[in-house]
Amino acid sequence: xxxxxxxxxxxxxxxxxxxxxxxxxxxxxxxxxxxxxxxxxxxxxxxxxxxxxxxxxxxxxxxxxxxxxxxxxxxxxxxxxxxxxxxxxxxxxxxxxxxxxxxxxxxxxxxxxxxxxxxxxxxxxxxxxxxxxxxxxxxxxxxxxxxxxxxxxxxxxxxxxxxxxxxxxxxxxxxxxxxxxxxxxxxxxxxxxxxxxxxxxxxxxxxxxxxxxxxxxxxxxxxxxxxxxxxxxxxxxxxxxxxxxxxxxxxxxxxxxxxxxxxxxxxxxxxxxxxxxxxxxxxxxxxxxxxxxxxxxxxxxxxxxxxxxxxxxxxxxxxxxxxxxxxxxxxxxxxxxxxxxxxxxxxxxxxxxxxxxxxxxxxxxxxxxxxxxxxxxxxxxxxxxxxxxxxxxxxxxxxxxxxxxxxxxxxxxxxxxxxxxxxxxxxxxxxxxxxxxxxxxxxxxxxxxxxxxxxxxxxxxxxxxxxxxxxxxxxxxxxxxxxxxxxxxxxxxxxxxxxxxxxxxxxxxxxxxxxxxxxxxxxxxxxxxxxxxxxxxxxxxxxxxxxxxxxxxxxxxxxxxxxxxxxxxxxxxxxxxxxxxxxxxxxxxxxxxxxxxxxxxxxxxxxxxxxxxxxxxxxx
Amino acid sequence: xxxxxxxxxxxxxxxxxxxxxxxxxxxxxxxxxxxxxxxxxxxxxxxxxxxxxxxxxxxxxxxxxxxxxxxxxxxxxxxxxxxxxxxxxxxxxxxxxxxxxxxxxxxxxxxxxxxxxxxxxxxxxxxxxxxxxxxxxxxxxxxxxxxxxxxxxxxxxxxxxxxxxxxxxxxxxxxxxxxxxxxxxxxxxxxxxxxxxxxxxxxxxxxxxxxxxxxxxxxxxxxxxxxxxxxxxxxxxxxxxxxxxxxxxxxxxxxxxxxxxxxxxxxxxxxxxxxxxxxxxxxxxxxxxxxxxxxxxxxxxxxxxxxxxxxxxxxxxxxxxxxxxxxxxxxxxxxxxxxxxxxxxxxxxxxxxxxxxxxxxxxxxxxxxxxxx
Numbered sequence: 001x002x003x004x005x006x007x008x009x010x011x012x013x014x015x016x017x018x019x020x021x022x023x024x025x026x027x028x029x030x031x032x033x034x035x036x037x038x039x040x041x042x043x044x045x046x047x048x049x050x051x052x053x054x055x056x057x058x059x060x061x062x063x064x065x066x067x068x069x070x071x072x073x074x075x076x077x078x079x080x081x082x083x084x085x086x087x088x089x090x091x092x093x094x095x096x097x098x099x100x101x102x103x104x105x106x107x108x109x110x111x112x113x114x115x116x117x118x119x120x121x122x123x124x125x126x127x128x129x130x131x132x133x134x135x136x137x138x139x140x141x142x143x144x145x146x147x148x149x150x151x152x153x154x155x156x157x158x159x160x161x162x163x164x165x166x167x168x169x170x171x172x173x174x175x176x177x178x179x180x181x182x183x184x185x186x187x188x189x190x191x192x193x194x195x196x197x198x199x200x201x202x203x204x205x206x207x208x209x210x211x212x213x214x215x216x217x218x219x220x221x222x223x224x225x226x227x228x229x230x231x232x233x234x235x236x237x238x239x240x241x242x243x244x245x246x247x248x249x250x251x252x253x254x255x256x257x258x259x260x261x262x263x264x265x266x267x268x269x270x271x272x273x274x275x276x277x278x279x280x281x282x283x284x285x286x287x288x289x290x291x292x293x294x295x296x297x298x299x300x301x302x303x304x305x306x307x308x309x310x311x312x313x314x315x316x317x318x319x320x321x322x323x324x325x326x327x328x329x330x331x332x333x334x335x336x337x338x339x340x341x342x343x344x345x346x347x348x349x350x351x352x353x354x355x356x357x358x359x360x361x362x363x364x365x366x367x368x369x370x371x372x373x374x375x376x377x378x379x380x381x382x383x384x385x386x387x388x389x390x391x392x393x394x395x396x397x398x399x400x401x402x403x404x405x406x407x408x409x410x411x412x413x414x415x416x417x418x419x420x421x422x423x424x425x426x427x428x429x430x431x432x433x434x435x436x437x438x439x440x441x442x443x444x445x446x447x448x449x450x451x452x453x454x455x456x457x458x459x460x461x462x463x464x465x466x467x468x469x470x471x472x473x474x475x476x477x478x479x480x481x482x483x484x485x486x487x488x489x490x491x492x493x494x495x496x497x498x499x500x501x502x503x504x505x506x507x508x509x510x511x512x513x514x515x516x517x518x519x520x521x522x523x524x525x526x527x528x529x530x531x532x533x534x535x536x537x538x539x540x541x542x543x544x545x546x547x548x549x550x551x552x553x554x555x556x557x558x559x560x561x562x563x564x565x566x567x568x569x570x571x572x573x574x575x576x577x578x579x580x581x582x583x584x585x586x587x588x589x590x591x592x593x594x595x596x597x598x599x600x601x602x603x604x605x606x607x608x609x610x611x612x613x614x615x616x617x618x619x620x
Numbered sequence: 621x622x623x624x625x626x627x628x629x630x631x632x633x634x635x636x637x638x639x640x641x642x643x644x645x646x647x648x649x650x651x652x653x654x655x656x657x658x659x660x661x662x663x664x665x666x667x668x669x670x671x672x673x674x675x676x677x678x679x680x681x682x683x684x685x686x687x688x689x690x691x692x693x694x695x696x697x698x699x700x701x702x703x704x705x706x707x708x709x710x711x712x713x714x715x716x717x718x719x720x721x722x723x724x725x726x727x728x729x730x731x732x733x734x735x736x737x738x739x740x741x742x743x744x745x746x747x748x749x750x751x752x753x754x755x756x757x758x759x760x761x762x763x764x765x766x767x768x769x770x771x772x773x774x775x776x777x778x779x780x781x782x783x784x785x786x787x788x789x790x791x792x793x794x795x796x797x798x799x800x801x802x803x804x805x806x807x808x809x810x811x812x813x814x815x816x817x818x819x820x821x822x823x824x825x826x827x828x829x830x831x832x833x834x835x836x837x838x839x840x841x842x843x844x845x846x847x848x849x850x851x852x853x854x855x856x857x858x859x860x861x862x863x864x865x866x867x868x869x870x871x872x873x874x875x876x877x878x879x880x881x882x883x884x885x886x887x888x889x890x891x892x893x894x895x896x897x898x899x900x901x902x903x904x905x906x907x908x909x910x911x912x913x914x915x916x917x918x919x920x921x922x923x924x925x926x927x928x929x930x931x932x933x934x935x936x937x938x939x940x941x942x943x944x945x946x947x948x949x950x951x952x953x954x955x956x957x958x959x960x961x962x963x964x965x966x967x968x969x970x971x972x973x974x975x976x977x978x979x980x981x982x983x984x985x986x987x988x989x990x991x992x993x
């Protein structure tokens with residue numbers, strides 16, 4: 001799938017870069033400079049975003065955030081016109097400035113297609129990959145009656161609609177039907193009441209004339225190449241490019257102050273999640289591995305995955321840790337949240353606490369109980385967001401697959417998931433609950449419990465959430481972006497070794513895996529971890545050891561059940577985690593046993609203060 | 621962000637209140653600058669295009685989509701009445717006859733020979749915006765609406781459900797710890813906004829609806845009671861559009877929570893006065909809190925003013941908004957500038973505050989809100 005390239009080419013040498021991300025609540029600025037041969041993060045600044053009343057000018061927040069950078073560096077970066085570029089002889093200014101934005105609710109889209117699991121799904125992928133929140137998916141076979149679809153289109157006020165459907169040369173009736181429903185609904189854009197709603201048509205090219213006749217007058221219609229020209233092929237690049245163009249022309253141009261901000265920079269402003277997606281793709285390329293990234297915010301949780309050539313992004317618009325925290329409760333259920341809490345808590349009390357976090361979203365846990373509860377909720381939010389992601393990160397459905405005799409015993413259908421947890425090389429977490437966990441091992445455990453990686457996986461967190469800025473930077477200066485990503489953005493937690501299984505009757509306590517490691521000084525260690533346990537081995541950041549991982553017969557660490565894997569293990573601030581709790585991970589049903597098991601795990605990895613774990617143990 | 625703090629909710633006996641009353645799409649403004657308006661004055665009006673109906677004529681008459689124009693009795697732009705024949709198929713000299721009747725009154729908007737469907741448009745739907753509060757039109761937003769200005773008491777709640785309504789305030793609780801239950805509510809409370817203390821029970825809301833009360837304001841509500849009242853759970857904090865008979869506003873949060881003295885005292889003083897309330901809550905960028913507006917209130921006493929421009933300083937009254945001191949009121953004693961390690965082991969900015977019982981406690985700054993005038 002094509003990367004979106006903003007229409008800007010870099011000229012001359014770049015030594016200093018200023019980048020901002022105008023988020024829905026905070027605007028963050030980072031200053032990157034060339035230090036010796038390397039690009040490094042110098043300082044960051046932040047300030048509240050000013051898109052909403054009473055300010056209604058995004059540049060005020062950007063100026064405030066940049067002013068903090070000015071104060072910290074003692075350098076002048078701003079003048080009356082905006083950011084000073086290029087860098088001046090007196091040391092003021094930077095060589096280039098750029099920005100991403102998700103302020104004002106980000107990019108909100110509706111997508112439409114003919115078949116829900118085919119063209120509509122491709123359109124959804126195109127929209128999500130461009131950084132949009134997909135408000136609804138309309139399809140001929142979505143089970144709703146025409147008037148219900150029309151009402152839905154009318155009531156949602158998206159920033160734009162992406163319409164697809166049909167392969168080139170195929171029947172035009174169905175996609176025409178959807179176009180007529182959109183025309184009947186006369187949808188209005190979210191911003192700018194006097195404007196026509198942008199509609200991108202990326203369907204059967206033979207239906208273009210009819211679609212123009214039906215929608216040309218009523219909407220701001222753009223026609224791009226079919227995103228499913230043939231069933232077996234998905235071409236999302238042109239649709240995504242047009243989404244970005246319209247994002248700039250419509251959404252940004254009508255958001256308060258953006259016209260001014262756009263003049264500050266020669267690089268087109270990108271939607272924040274689109275930029276994060278680019279950062280993830282750059283990381284996968286540079287580390288030469290498969291990557292899953294997650295950003296858990298107050299309102300939404302974004303999941304990104306890069307497996308081979310396939311990049312996917314999903315946004316779970318209503319899974320988050322403050323604004324949408326009650327939706328986590330609603331979707332996961334109170335029992336699933338309570339299963340991660342190692343002490344007894346009244347269900348009603350827990351429900352009220354969750355609601356109170358929703359209405360006072362900026363508060364932080366003061367007691368350890370509260371922290372444990374918040375981290376329990378986050379596991380469920382992450383788990384649900386990942387389930388959502390896996391449902392969309394799949395191959396094309398409904399296509400003809402040629403089978404050979406070798407495939408006879410593997411009756412896999414179309415629409416297979418791209419996500420292979422055994423192949424996953426790196427799992428990156430971002431967002432307050434992960435990045436600001438008081439002990440880094442807490443972030444590692446949240447990631448392990450929610451995503452359940454298999455085999456060997458590097459776990460990492462984003463230190464200060466600068467991936468949006470690094471994503472947009474990667475479009476014009478990949479080297480600078482990657483150097484800062486590796487040195488200053490990622491905090492490597494360490495490698496997890498998670499045997500998949502058991503495939504047969506194995507009891508807790510039975511042998512699961514033996515890991516032999518040889519440290520750089522030649523010292524050898526053998527770690528035997530039984531099924532149902534987790535062990536933490538210290539291994540520092542960027543330290544490497546040679547390891548032999550021997551799983552027992554019912555377990556697999558990458559080469560099949562019982563087969564040894566020889567590998568290099570990289571450390572991190574947590575070290576190496578040998579996670580023999582099983583894949584899928586299961587917890588005892590009995591409350592008392594479950595709490596005891598959690599406490600055993602938490603103690604084993606030093607997750608919370610020992611004293612507190614002792615208190616919990618005595619109480620249960 | 622040196623002055624980062626949670627500003628807290630406004631509870632003031634005397635404020636200038638402005639409400640922008642805007643149409644969803646451009647229309648006609650019916651009042652002029654300086655005009656007096658009441659809560660039910662219609663200040664602006666428009667019409668949104670009527671609901672469309674799509675009918676598959678090709679399927680209904682069993683003809684090819686490309687041929688439907690031969691069978692249409694009505695053309696694009698024609699008015700149609702409900703039950704009127706819009707398409708007809710005849711064969712064998714009329715012996716075989718099939719018709720399609722319009723399911724609605726409206727206009728025939730489009731005939732598609734590609735899909736074989738027609739679109740009928742129902743008559744436009746009028747949309748009206750009322751004044752919501754008693755006041756005067758301060759300014760007119762051409763074709764969009766007006767800004768209504770008034771002076772009076774203004775109280776923000778923390779969370780609410782139900783939309784705009786108007787009624788007389790009836791303070792039923794005698795102190796802020798009181799629980800508002802069903803037995804305190806009677807037929808005399810029809811059309812009233814009932815004020816409770818620390819909690820409103822599910823029974824009380826049900827009873828309020830039965831007697832025709834329009835609103836309830838209380839310190840807290842039990843999460844499961846709210847779900848029972850709404851008939852569904854709330855996932856994200858966007859409310860105000862629920863189809864409920866009584867608008868409910870809580871001032872403190874979920875659970876039994878003593879209403880802040882300042883809020884309770886003012887609501888008691890306002891008893892008997894006409895108020896406009898709105899339960900709409902939105903917690904995200906562009907925060908919207910539920911509110912009680914009492915135009916024309918002349919304060920019986922001053923609640924005292926604070927200078928909030930300086931943010932948190934020693935002496936600032938605050939409410940603690942998270943465990944372990946959730947709901948307690950305190951006064952800031954000290955604001956150490958350096959980060960400190962709290963029980964969770966997080967390093968955060970803290971403050972020390974004196975509780976009402978004289979105990980001095982340490983609290984993350986993020987976990988207090990200023991009690992705001």
